[in-house]
Amino acid sequence: MFDKIYDVIVVGAGHAGGEAAASAANMGASTLLITMNLQNIGQMSCNPAMGGIAKGQIVREIDALGGYSGIISDDTAIQFKMLNKSKGPAMWSPRVQSDRMRFSEAWRLKLERTPNLDFYQEMVAGIVVEDSKIAGVKTSLGLTVRGKSVVLTNGTFLNGLIHIGDKQFGGGRAGERASTGITKELVDLGFETGRMKTGTPPRVDGRSLDFSKMIVQPGDVNPEKFSYSSSTKPLTKQRDCHLTYTSPQVHDMLKEGFDRSPMFNGTIESLGPRYCPSIEDKINRFADKDRHQLFVEPEGWDTVEYYINGFSTSLPEDIQFKALREVAGFENVKFFRPGYAIEYDYFPPTQLKHTLETKLVAGLFFAGQINGTTGYEEAASQGLMAGINAALLVQEKDPFILKRNEAYIGVLVDDLITKGTEEPYRMFTSRAEYRTLLRQDNADFRLTPKGFELGLASEDRLREMEIKQKKSDAFVNFFTTTSVSHEVINPILEAKKSALVSQSDKMIRSFSRPNITMDDMRKIAAVEEYINANELDTEVLQQAEIQVKYAGYIAKEKNNADKLNRLEGIKIPDNFDYSKLKSLSFEAREKLTKIKPVTVSQASRISGVSPNDISVLLVYMGR
Numbered sequence: 227m228f229d230k231i232y233d234v235i236v237v238g239a240g241h242a243g244g245e246a247a248a249s250a251a252n253m254g255a256s257t258l259l260i261t262m263n264l265q266n267i268g269q270m271s272c273n274p275a276m277g278g279i280a281k282g283q284i285v286r287e288i289d290a291l292g293g294y295s296g297i298i299s300d301d302t303a304i305q306f307k308m309l310n311k312s313k314g315p316a317m318w319s320p321r322v323q324s325d326r327m328r329f330s331e332a333w334r335l336k337l338e339r340t341p342n343l344d345f346y347q348e349m350v351a352g353i354v355v356e357d358s359k360i361a362g363v364k365t366s367l368g369l370t371v372r373g374k375s376v377v378l379t380n381g382t383f384l385n386g387l388i389h390i391g392d393k394q395f396g397g398g399r400a401g402e403r404a405s406t407g408i409t410k411e412l413v414d415l416g417f418e419t420g421r422m423k424t425g426t427p428p429r430v431d432g433r434s435l436d437f438s439k440m441i442v443q444p445g446d447v448n449p450e451k452f453s454y455s456s457s458t459k460p461l462t463k464q465r466d467c468h469l470t471y472t473s474p475q476v477h478d479m480l481k482e483g484f485d486r487s488p489m490f491n492g493t494i495e496s497l498g499p500r501y502c503p504s505i506e507d508k509i510n511r512f513a514d515k516d517r518h519q520l521f522v523e524p525e526g527w528d529t530v531e532y533y534i535n536g537f538s539t540s541l542p543e544d545i546q547f548k549a550l551r552e553v554a555g556f557e558n559v560k561f562f563r564p565g566y567a568i569e570y571d572y573f574p575p576t577q578l579k580h581t582l583e584t585k586l587v588a589g590l591f592f593a594g595q596i597n598g599t600t601g602y603e604e605a606a607s608q609g610l611m612a613g614i615n616a617a618l619l620v621q622e623k624d625p626f627i628l629k630r631n632e633a634y635i636g637v638l639v640d641d642l643i644t645k646g647t648e649e650p651y652r653m654f655t656s657r658a659e660y661r662t663l664l665r666q667d668n669a670d671f672r673l674t675p676k677g678f679e680l681g682l683a684s685e686d687r688l689r690e691m692e693i694k695q696k697k698s699d700a701f702v703n704f705f706t707t708t709s710v711s712h713e714v715i716n717p718i719l720e721a722k723k724s725a726l727v728s729q730s731d732k733m734i735r736s737f738s739r740p741n742i743t744m745d746d747m748r749k750i751a752a753v754e755e756y757i758n759a760n761e762l763d764t765e766v767l768q769q770a771e772i773q774v775k776y777a778g779y780i781a782k783e784k785n786n787a788d789k790l791n792r793l794e795g796i797k798i799p800d801n802f803d804y805s806k807l808k809s810l811s812f813e814a815r816e817k818l819t820k821i822k823p824v825t826v827s828q829a830s831r832i833s834g835v836s837p838n839d840i841s842v843l844l845v846y847m848g849r
């Protein structure tokens with residue numbers, strides 16, 4: 227049935243699998259996407275939302291490189307919010323509520339329209355390895371499909387075990403069977419594996435809720451969007467979310483189920499995402515709090531199903547139901563689906579190279595939750611990187627690696643393969659040491675030229691990016707070179723309680739002050755005239771404002787990044803024998819031998835490797 231040898235076989239069509247298949251195929255690799263259920267491509271297993279703090283930046287980066295997640299998020303959004311707008315621009319993070327069903331459908335249609343991509347629905351039960359190189363996959367029905375590279379993106383499905391109270395059953399996600407076979411084969415090949423867990427809240431019937439008892443949470447008044455491409459448009463109408471709270475009564479009711487909770491009676495021992503705790507965890511850990519927020523989020527434009535964000539639980543379903551009925555607005559709630567927890571296998575990501583290729587089997591790549599991460603965005607970005615590198619490997623081209631100062635995606639991959647993770651890894655802005663450089667507004671400047679070079683971002687995108695850059699640079703130059711009289715600027719400064727000036731000066735001097743914004747500067751007729759004459763849109767205005775106001779911070783981070791890049795340039799030879807460096811600490815020797823960093827800079831980020839160990843390495847490398 228499969229007589230051809232594919233360049234790339236992608237196993238699994240979640241967020242990682244979708245991006246992996248799209249990038250490999252768009253780069254000209256003959257690609258097969260094989261997944262357990264073709265109806266569930268790009269399924270959102272948990273919350274119907276994309277983006278958020280640090281995750282929104284990742285979606286913008288995927289989009290800038292030519293991936294699909296941003297476009298699909300825009301096309302299926304029902305609400306848009308720019309989070310953290312009151313903080314500095316490094317923290318601004320776009321987030322959308324999504325129409326869950328349309329999101330999945332949009333992924334399927336987008337992939338169907340991608341050239342070089344074949345589809346097949348089946349469970350992959352094993353891999354074919356010949357001479358430590360990947361040669362294909364085996365399906366549960368006994369088919370062998372041959373491929374030059376394979377990307378595994380099995381998500382939460384590997385030996386997935388679902389828990390609701392004291393009931394347990396196999397599954398990769400509610401309503402879908404678990405994936406068996408692959409873990410055992412990989413362990414037999416020498417891979418280390420571990421278990422993690424995650425959970426999800428109940429979904430309810432919106433017709434049974436009393437929204438008048440909740441607080442409305444509308445989207446932004448002027449919604450923006452994820453994709454830099456002009457092919458998507460900002461929302462012109464949006465759906466509201468609502469906010470309500472738990473109460474001591476709700477907590478008491480939940481506590482009645484604690485003895486049947488798999489979290490507390492020892493049934494689940496694996497670690498879950500620390501920053502997405504279940505409601506029972508929150509009650510336990512923050513016993514002094516008498517209420518917790520619950521965001522009531524619609525699952526789409528037309529459906530009556532709602533997602534109860536903040537009420538993730540694996541307590542028995544009767545307890546979930548009774549407790550939720552105590553929440554304001556939920557007195558008559560009807561359930562669509564109960565909440566549950568799931569345990570699954572993952573593979574510690576220190577077993578991977580920066581390309582996401584495994585160190586043990588050439589041509590075998592891992593991406594997404596299988597690497598111990600959590601979240602659609604984290605998964606999608608790894609899928610994109612694995613798909614790109616699988617295609618490049620087959621095409622015998624240099625690998626594509628993003629540095630920590632180039633992208634959150636670079637931080638994510640470097641953290642995973644250098645430090646590993648023992649609990650589900652999610653991205654935070656605090657993980658990025660150069661977050662002033664890695665903003666959501668400039669991902670296109672950082673990455674679209676690279677995406678274009680790879681053959682992923684179109685020429686139109688590159689041109690749009692170049693025009694935006696040219697216009698914002700020229701606008702910054704306008705502020706730097708144009709003067710404003712004190713008669714004109716002083717009323718603006720006075721309104722903002724900023725010190726007045728006594729003579730005419732370049733506009734940038736006032737604009738650089740902390741409390742003076744672009745809106746203030748637009749009160750100067752010459753500025754408004756410039757904007758109109760040059761047809762500057764919101765993105766250009768935002769970009770110019772950030773360039774002016776954060777110039778100092780940006781320059782400082784660039785300087786630090788340049789210093790780091792010098793260490794990045796000091797390569798460590800393959801299979802370097804650390805045992806001969808007796809002045810290294812025992813722990814450093816052990817960790818360096820295991821992780822095999824490729825540069826001194828990567829070595830410096832391994833926990834347990836001290837500055838002293840780095841000095842030893844530098845001396846040895848002749849620096």
Ligand SMILES: Cc1cc2nc3c(=O)[nH]c(=O)nc-3n(C[C@H](O)[C@H](O)[C@H](O)COP(=O)(O)OP(=O)(O)OC[C@H]3O[C@@H](n4cnc5c(N)ncnc54)[C@H](O)[C@@H]3O)c2cc1C
Binds near residue numbers: 271426502594606
């Ligand atoms: C119950 C639950 C709760 C979650 N809660 C959160 C949360 O609170 N916060 C958060 O950020 N993330 C949460 N997640 C995680 C989020 O869903 C994942 O991070 C994300 O979906 C991972 O994407 P992925 O592409 O790696 O895998 P998935 O989206 O899981 O996709 C895996 C794909 O692989 C296919 N597949 C698996 N095995 C095989 C096989 N052997 N052969 C063929 N196809 C196969 C599946 O059919 C599926 O299409 C939760 C997930 C679940 C299930």
